[in-house]
Amino acid sequence: MKRISRCGIGLLSFWVGAQRRGLVAVALGGAVFAGSCAAPGSGGDEEGGVRYEVVATVGMLADPLREILSGVEGVVVTQLIGEGVDPHGHTPTRQDVIALQRANLVFYNGLLLEGRMGDVLARTGGGSRPTYAVAEEVVGRGGWRGAERFREGDPHLWMDVSAWVVAVDVLADVLAGFDPDHEETIRGNAREYQEGLSDLDAYARTAVGSIPEAQRVLITAHDAFHYFGAAYGLEVHGIQGVSTESESGLRDLEALVSMVVERRIPAVFPETSVSDRSVRALQEGARARGHEVVIGGRLFSDSMGQPGTYSGTYVGMIDHNVTIIARALGGDVPERGFQGRLEP
Numbered sequence: 001m002k003r004i005s006r007c008g009i010g011l012l013s014f015w016v017g018a019q020r021r022g023l024v025a026v027a028l029g030g031a032v033f034a035g036s037c038a039a040p041g042s043g044g045d046e047e048g049g050v051r052y053e054v055v056a057t058v059g060m061l062a063d064p065l066r067e068i069l070s071g072v073e074g075v076v077v078t079q080l081i082g083e084g085v086d087p088h089g090h091t092p093t094r095q096d097v098i099a100l101q102r103a104n105l106v107f108y109n110g111l112l113l114e115g116r117m118g119d120v121l122a123r124t125g126g127g128s129r130p131t132y133a134v135a136e137e138v139v140g141r142g143g144w145r146g147a148e149r150f151r152e153g154d155p156h157l158w159m160d161v162s163a164w165v166v167a168v169d170v171l172a173d174v175l176a177g178f179d180p181d182h183e184e185t186i187r188g189n190a191r192e193y194q195e196g197l198s199d200l201d202a203y204a205r206t207a208v209g210s211i212p213e214a215q216r217v218l219i220t221a222h223d224a225f226h227y228f229g230a231a232y233g234l235e236v237h238g239i240q241g242v243s244t245e246s247e248s249g250l251r252d253l254e255a256l257v258s259m260v261v262e263r264r265i266p267a268v269f270p271e272t273s274v275s276d277r278s279v280r281a282l283q284e285g286a287r288a289r290g291h292e293v294v295i296g297g298r299l300f301s302d303s304m305g306q307p308g309t310y311s312g313t314y315v316g317m318i319d320h321n322v323t324i325i326a327r328a329l330g331g332d333v334p335e336r337g338f339q340g341r342l343e344p
């Protein structure tokens with residue numbers, strides 16, 4: 001995975017240089033993918049036509065890409081892994097492979113989030129088109145709140161909104177370099193979107209800060225909330241590991257049951273893209289020892305809500321999580337969340 005990201009960044013500088021020298025199509029079009037990396041507007045640029053296609057693996061990248069590209073005509077953004085699907089265990093489909101082969105730019109999270117997708121990205125992306133591991137680039141750039149608590153092998157950076165502000169910089173830099181004629185719009189959109197993210201980040205801090213201190217403990221189905229906890233001040237425990245591919249051990253579960261009972265933790269949280277079996281087992285275990293722990297609302301961890309809904313956006317996803325967590329753990333939050341848009 002690392003190799004691809006470096007290749008992507010290397011390709012970018014090569015791309016910019018080659019573009020200046022007018023060499024793009026020759027230099028980047030491999031035998032199989034000839035022309036798919038052609039500069040935007042260099043072919044098929046009739047009124048209303050598609051100038052280029054951007055492919056992203058997950059919604060947490062596709063949604064910001066759409067925001068940044070708003071008003072830039074002739075660009076198609078395709079998301080490969082849909083709502084409710086666990087990216088750790090996603091097996092690439094034939095459509096994924098076709099979309100990747102057709103893409104002019106490919107963005108993925110990296111840090112091994114897209115488990116089995118890695119091979120396909122290497123096969124279709126590596127040598128022939130700019131391919132970017134966005135979270136890996138965010139780690140490299142730094143400048144986000146939880147950066148000092150970066151954890152090797154944990155891909156869930158989007159949970160820290162300040163990290164995703166940096167991710168928007170990464171996306172905007174690539175897009176502006178690829179489509180220089182629309183740089184002004186791209187940069188303007190990115191700045192505006194980042195301002196909204198900063199407001200969301202402030203809301204998350206206030207909301208979590210309103211939870212009584214002893215109850216700032218977040219227990220979820222899998223270990224996706226480390227950066228969330230680091231950014232907003234919660235102690236975090238995932239019943240399963242960082243990847244949903246790992247099973248939770250019985251001993252781990254019993255240790256968590258003891259903790260929930262002893263500390264009288266009021267709620268635990270299932271996730272939309274992960275089986276809630278382990279969360280239910282935890283609840284049963286606590287009940288058997290005389291402590292009733294509520295199953296909090298389902299959190300969006302590695303997958304957003306339905307397309308076209310508020311929780312189907314990155315902002316809505318985080319708002320949903322923050323508001324549900326804060327409320328279930330005894331915090332004080334507005335009924336409909338950060339700007340009153342949360343679905344009841």
Ligand SMILES: [Zn+2]
Pocket residue numbers: 088156222223224242243244301302
């Ligand atoms: Zn995950």
